[in-house]
Amino acid sequence: MAPVTNTRIIFRAIPKDWPVLGEHIVCDTSSTIDLEEQPLDGGVLVKTLLLSPDPYMRGRMRDPKVKSYIWPFILGQPVDNWTVGIVLRSESEKFKEGDYVVGVIPWASYNVMPASRLEVIKNENHLPWSYYIGLLGMPGRTAYYGLKKIVDLKEGQKIFVSAGSGAVGSVVIQLAKLRGAQVFASAGSEEKVAFLKEIGVDRAINYKTDDLDEALEEFGELDVYWDGVGGPTLDIAFKHMKDFGVVVICGLISSYNDGENQYGIKGFIIGDIVAAEGGSRAFDEEVGELVKQGKIKYKEHYTKGIENAGQALLDVLKGNNFGKPVVIVADK
Numbered sequence: 001m002a003p004v005t006n007t008r009i010i011f012r013a014i015p016k017d018w019p020v021l022g023e024h025i026v027c028d029t030s031s032t033i034d035l036e037e038q039p040l041d042g043g044v045l046v047k048t049l050l051l052s053p054d055p056y057m058r059g060r061m062r063d064p065k066v067k068s069y070i071w072p073f074i075l076g077q078p079v080d081n082w083t084v085g086i087v088l089r090s091e092s093e094k095f096k097e098g099d100y101v102v103g104v105i106p107w108a109s110y111n112v113m114p115a116s117r118l119e120v121i122k123n124e125n126h127l128p129w130s131y132y133i134g135l136l137g138m139p140g141r142t143a144y145y146g147l148k149k150i151v152d153l154k155e156g157q158k159i160f161v162s163a164g165s166g167a168v169g170s171v172v173i174q175l176a177k178l179r180g181a182q183v184f185a186s187a188g189s190e191e192k193v194a195f196l197k198e199i200g201v202d203r204a205i206n207y208k209t210d211d212l213d214e215a216l217e218e219f220g221e222l223d224v225y226w227d228g229v230g231g232p233t234l235d236i237a238f239k240h241m242k243d244f245g246v247v248v249i250c251g252l253i254s255s256y257n258d259g260e261n262q263y264g265i266k267g268f269i270i271g272d273i274v275a276a277e278g279g280s281r282a283f284d285e286e287v288g289e290l291v292k293q294g295k296i297k298y299k300e301h302y303t304k305g306i307e308n309a310g311q312a313l314l315d316v317l318k319g320n321n322f323g324k325p326v327v328i329v330a331d332k
């Protein structure tokens with residue numbers, strides 16, 4: 001078989017503020033791969049099906065000298081993140097042709113991966129494969145373990161969730177409601193606010209047009225603020241905390257393009273919790289069952305084509321996504 005184009009999304013330059021497509025992130029079509037002859041060195045040839053643009057990827061577009069909880073992207077190499085793919089060939093006994101796999105994989109149409117970096121997706125309940133990079137993947141785990149390990153939310157408590165319509169926020173909200181909490185949530189459009197109401201939020205506001213301070217005053221003192229954004233929302237939430245209330249710093253997306261984090265507050269990193277737990281079994285069982293029973297509503301935001309993956313990543317940073325961003329690279 002003749003070699004085919006291996007389209008890749010390359011990290012070309014370190015952005016100072018907003019990344020620019022074609023300057024910091026570029027789509028490269030100059031590489032080819034021979035799908036039959038490409039040596040595997042004991043590994044697995046994976047065809048990319050679904051990519052996951054996630055906000056934390058902005059923090060990986062940095063100078064490697066700057067320390068962080070996560071390794072930086074390498075200049076001149078494809079960016080990488082949670083991805084669903086299908087095995088085309090394998091020299092590992094753990095994988096066979098046709099297996100669906102998930103792992104942190106470079107953003108390229110095809111990759112040869114070491115077996116240790118992949119997991120087979122069993123998908124016994126025949127759910128959409130994209131759930132394994134969202135609801136049943138890293139964002140879902142963040143919501144579940146954050147609520148369980150960092151907050152331990154109790155029935156009747158009041159929680160405010162910002163970035164409420166997103167992949168993490170929407171799951172936090174629904175798990176909090178299942179625990180009997182009273183939930184206040186914010187999002188950046190009327191459409192997103194309507195979705196917040198649909199998933200059971202007691203009071204939902206559009207933070208771009210409504211007065212957050214006033215609305216929180218009416219809602220009453222908060223036991224918990226789940227922060228997905230930082231910035232002015234965090235400042236206002238602080239004013240409404242009960243004594244000894246808990247502020248969970250999950251993410252500070254509003255300042256990801258501002259350089260230094262101005263708050264000096266420590267949050268939690270989902271990878272650390274999963275490592276400390278020795279895996280995500282409790283999450284897989286508990287949330288897997290809720291999803292199977294249709295008890296969690298979930299929204300996805302699709303982009304077609306790997307060549308549009310860079311734009312999809314910028315869109316999540318700018319809030320242009322409504323639901324978990326998924327880039328559909330191939331059907332099978």
Ligand SMILES: NC(=O)c1ccc[n+]([C@@H]2O[C@H](COP(=O)([O-])OP(=O)(O)OC[C@H]3O[C@@H](n4cnc5c(N)ncnc54)[C@H](OP(=O)(O)O)[C@@H]3O)[C@@H](O)[C@H]2O)c1
Nearest residue numbers: 055166167168187188228229251252253254268269270319
């Ligand atoms: N701690 C961890 O281990 C961990 C793991 C996963 C995610 N996170 C963090 O959790 C947060 C949510 O992640 P996600 O994957 O669920 O993303 P998401 O909520 O699906 O998407 C990000 C959303 O943030 C909102 N946003 C963007 N800029 C904003 C601004 N300046 N002010 C207020 N809101 C803004 C936008 O929604 P609006 O239209 O509503 O503004 C956007 O849709 C992020 O900060 C992420 O980094 C942390």
